[in-house]
Amino acid sequence: MxxxxxxxxxxxxxxxxxxxxxxxxxxxxxxxxxxxxxxxxxxxxxxxxxxxxxxxxxxxxxxxxxxxxxxxxxxxxxxxxxxxxxxxxxxxxxxxxxxxxxxxxxxxxxxxxxxxxFLFEAARQIHEPIFKKIQHYVENNRDELSGATLSYMKYSSRYDAYKAGELPNIFNPKFSGGALYDLGVYTVYDAVVLFGQPDSVNYVPEILDSGIDGSGSLTLKYPKFDVNIIVGKTKNSYMTSEIYFNRKTLLMDSGGDITHVKLADDDKNITTLPTSKSDNPMDSEASEFARIINENDQETYEKLLKYARIVNRILEQARTSAGLVFGADEEK
Ligand SMILES: NC(=O)c1ccc[n+]([C@@H]2O[C@H](COP(=O)([O-])OP(=O)(O)OC[C@H]3O[C@@H](n4cnc5c(N)ncnc54)[C@H](OP(=O)(O)O)[C@@H]3O)[C@@H](O)[C@H]2O)c1
Missing domain, CATH: 3.40.50.720 (NAD(P)-binding Rossmann-like Domain)
Structure with a gap:
């Protein structure tokens, strides 16, 4: 250990x-x-x-x-x-x-x-078996891939405090808060790991008085399709997240905390993809980070770092294009 x-x-x-x-x-x-x-x-x-x-x-x-x-x-x-x-x-x-x-x-x-x-960004969901199942399906059906809609929107308990006049860290630009950086990061990880680096990024946020995004919609443009993402900390969404393969659609119960995956055909036949999910969503990343360090697995490490580089670039492009400014922007 x-x-x-x-x-x-x-x-x-x-x-x-x-x-x-x-x-x-x-x-x-x-x-x-x-x-x-x-x-x-x-x-x-x-x-x-x-x-x-x-x-x-x-x-x-x-x-x-x-x-x-x-x-x-x-x-x-x-x-x-x-x-x-x-x-x-x-x-x-x-x-x-x-x-x-x-x-x-x-x-x-x-x-x-x-x-x-080693420098690991703890994007827990990409290490889980359920995500690997989705990744495997996408890799085997890449020719049919025709876009995705991902949603991760949860009403934050801290939003009540914000509305009552406090400034919790996650609603504070000084601490790089907001819906995109807090929850959007999961869905951007989904997109980068499954589809690669997009050609362009466009973010349309609802900006709160504190200067951060309470919610927003993000479009990632790929050469042959778009990925549309909805994120938010000021409301709850129960929308299914979907990945499109022409006539078939992969259905996920969340863009960030995936617990079920199903496959639908255009006759509306829906089958559940069998997979496992640990009670603790951080188990997979913990064992994977330790394995990489213990085995000095540079190949996997560099792959994870590459994802992190792209994700961090997308997040910055998205928020700066929408005029969202963080305290960190001034520390140059
Ligand atoms: N992977 C996931 O599922 C997941 C879930 C939730 C959060 N997160 C991530 O975990 C991180 C922490 O989130 P959180 O919601 O726990 O944040 P938080 O409650 O605002 O702060 C976390 C800890 O940081 C310290 N801290 C708080 N305010 C500080 C300040 N002004 N100056 C210095 N230290 C301060 C506190 O520890 P002490 O009082 O002991 O110093 C606190 O316990 C974020 O990056 C978030 O994105 C990940």
Whole structure:
């Protein structure tokens, strides 16, 4: 097992640690939090023992008790924290989206290569067996591929706080929040892994007073078809996501958290594609990241990095074309 440090003590980090325990991939050794009390509560909730705690980032990264760090802080902090980690010789697993700008991604990409370290963007769904099933179907039917409509729109519990006058991180441009970067990133990953790099990108958002996109529609243009994407954090969508193959259609219950896949023909015969889904959606990525590090699987690693590069470029192109500005844009 690879020794692990973590940044961020919210539910997602707990879920990741449960995944690393279930898959015996990483072993938690060190927790960074801004407050010792939160770190201790996090450790206690997971019934862990002998875990170091740091409230100072330099001290945390200077520690020799972990080789990899999982970063699940607000998006706008990922870059500085991941950069510091790579400078201190740590492998990095950083939550999606790993960076706020292409410039930031390029700096991390170069630094990871220069220091011989791994930099993973935690796009959990592309590692799951259910996604691999879809990928396999697309690869075997590429000649018929004729477009897709993907939807990932969930009313955020933090939207209530936003409407009550607070500014939660995910609705704050300073922390690179908004529907596209928070949920759209999953659907952009779907498109990039399944269909490759689009020729052009167009994003039409509904912009909130805070300056971020509460929801929006994104079109990715490919040479022979379009992929239309709907994302949002201010409403709920129950729309099925679809991939078109002329007369046949692959139906998915979500563009981001896929639990069912079906195939429909033009006689409206619908069959379920058999596949498996772990209760913890982070299991697959945890075991895959550990496998890549342990086996030094550079080929798979470079493929994942290539996806991340394209996704980060699409996100930046989409938001800048729509006039969405992040705090990170000023740090040039
Ligand atoms: N893969 C998935 O399924 C999934 C699901 C949810 C979220 N995410 C990703 O996980 C990341 C964290 O999301 P989240 O919703 O948990 O974010 P969050 O609640 O805003 O912050 C996460 C953690 O970062 C620290 N933090 C919060 N505000 C901070 C600030 N102003 N300055 C410094 N540190 C701060 C806190 O830890 P301390 O108080 O202990 O310092 C907090 O627990 C995001 O990148 C998000 O996209 C992924």
């Amino acid at each position: 690879i020794n692990l440090g973590i940044i961020g003590t919210n539910w997602i980090t707990e879920q990741f640690i449960r995944a690393t325990d279930e898959t015996k991939s990483f072993s938690l050794k060190h927790v960074f939090s801004r407050t010792e009390a939160k770190a201790n509560k996090f450790i206690k909730d997971l019934s862990k023992k002998d875990i170091q705690v740091s409230t100072d980032l330099d001290e945390f990264f200077s520690s020799s008790d972990f080789e990899a760090v999982y970063i699940a802080s607000p998006n706008g902090l990922h870059f500085q924290q991941a950069k510091l980690a790579l400078e201190h010789g740590k492998n990095v697993i950083v939550e999606k989206p790993s960076t706020s700008t292409v410039r930031e991604f390029t700096i991390l990409d170069d630094l990871a290569h220069k220091n011989g370290l």
